[in-house]
Amino acid sequence: MPITIVPYYEENIPAVVGFNQRLRAGGLPEDYVFSGSHIPPWLPPGGNAPVYNEFYLALEDGVVRGAYALKRQDFSFYGNIRPVAYYHHPFSEGLVDRRYAQVGPQMMMQAMRAHPLLYLLGMGGYDRPLPRMMMALKWPHSLIPFFFRVNHPGRFLRKIQALRQSGARRAAAGLAAFSGIGWAGIHAIQAISGMRGLRARADAAVVEEFDDWADEIWERRRSTFAMIAVRDARTLRTLYPASNPNFIRLKVTRAGREVGWVVAAIARKPDHPQYHDLRVGHILDGLASAEDATLVIAAAARALSERDVDVIVSNQSHFAWVQALRDCGFLKGPSNFIFAASRQLAAMLQPFEQAVSFSHWNRGDGDNLLQFI
Numbered sequence: 547m548p549i550t551i552v553p554y555y556e557e558n559i560p561a562v563v564g565f566n567q568r569l570r571a572g573g574l575p576e577d578y579v580f581s582g583s584h585i586p587p588w589l590p591p592g593g594n595a596p597v598y599n600e601f602y603l604a605l606e607d608g609v610v611r612g613a614y615a616l617k618r619q620d621f622s623f624y625g626n627i628r629p630v631a632y633y634h635h636p637f638s639e640g641l642v643d644r645r646y647a648q649v650g651p652q653m654m655m656q657a658m659r660a661h662p663l664l665y666l667l668g669m670g671g672y673d674r675p676l677p678r679m680m681m682a683l684k685w686p687h688s689l690i691p692f693f694f695r696v697n698h699p700g701r702f703l704r705k706i707q708a709l710r711q712s713g714a715r716r717a718a719a720g721l722a723a724f725s726g727i728g729w730a731g732i733h734a735i736q737a738i739s740g741m742r743g744l745r746a747r748a749d750a751a752v753v754e755e756f757d758d759w760a761d762e763i764w765e766r767r768r769s770t771f772a773m774i775a776v777r778d779a780r781t782l783r784t785l786y787p788a789s790n791p792n793f794i795r796l797k798v799t800r801a802g803r804e805v806g807w808v809v810a811a812i813a814r815k816p817d818h819p820q821y822h823d824l825r826v827g828h829i830l831d832g833l834a835s836a837e838d839a840t841l842v843i844a845a846a847a848r849a850l851s852e853r854d855v856d857v858i859v860s861n862q863s864h865f866a867w868v869q870a871l872r873d874c875g876f877l878k879g880p881s882n883f884i885f886a887a888s889r890q891l892a893a894m895l896q897p898f899e900q901a902v903s904f905s906h907w908n909r910g911d912g913d914n915l916l917q918f919i
Contacts, residue, residue, distance in 0.1 A: 633666055663890060690862070864903065
């Protein structure tokens, strides 16, 4: 029977349960499952929501062979507002049964036909199935730079998994942590590189939710980016609701005037593949002028350090925000956070690499927020 792609309805739930069971029986990790509810638990549609998710299924005679999500949101292209879709969480039975190898490409092509301005973000590195499919389709793509700042070097060196992939690296990391060489080296590098940024001072206050002041910042900044998701107060209240205590929302002011904002969060997972049980501070999102980006990053770094995180991490695309991270003593690390654009979207971002560096992409634009929901 031919594959048809349709919206996910309540009546499809038993078929999705069966689909998930076949994926697990095929040996995929437990988190390789699609939602057991037809209503997206994160950013559900309805109520005139400014940003929302939709679920779709690939059906073969009523049997689910694939599923994916689309996040719908308006974006600004130097002030011109256009609707854009984010393709995420695609699962295909082709991962465990070669008879359905074409389901994944079929789902992606359907999403592209329905939403020509389509993007992918994150994805965990070029060795994963979705990035490989994206490259086969010849989508333009770019790695979004990754930066980190270590607050507890000894604990970081003992725990960080990237340094524990070989016996020699484990021994070197353990010796450096024990002797203090690692602490001294990291501390010195961060202190020198971060002198300028962390000296920059502004007032930062924790706020329960975003209000009219966030709209004013958005209106001042919306036309300065090659591409940026709409970040008005209504959208921010949807993404970072006051009901969620995991988000640290900071309003940054200088001389009594709001210059920017930043959203941070803290995660600690004992079995995390990279961070083990480190207490990790995430700079998820933010907005300010290029001149004030350092003030905002510094405010987030101080807020997270006061909450005793072991390491602070952030992905930022815009050149000014990358420089702000450097100015605050963040070190550049290997990135697996990929931005890829459909050909029609990429045509609006030319020359592509330069346009990405003038665009505003960070973890708040993808599905990384799910870990804090």
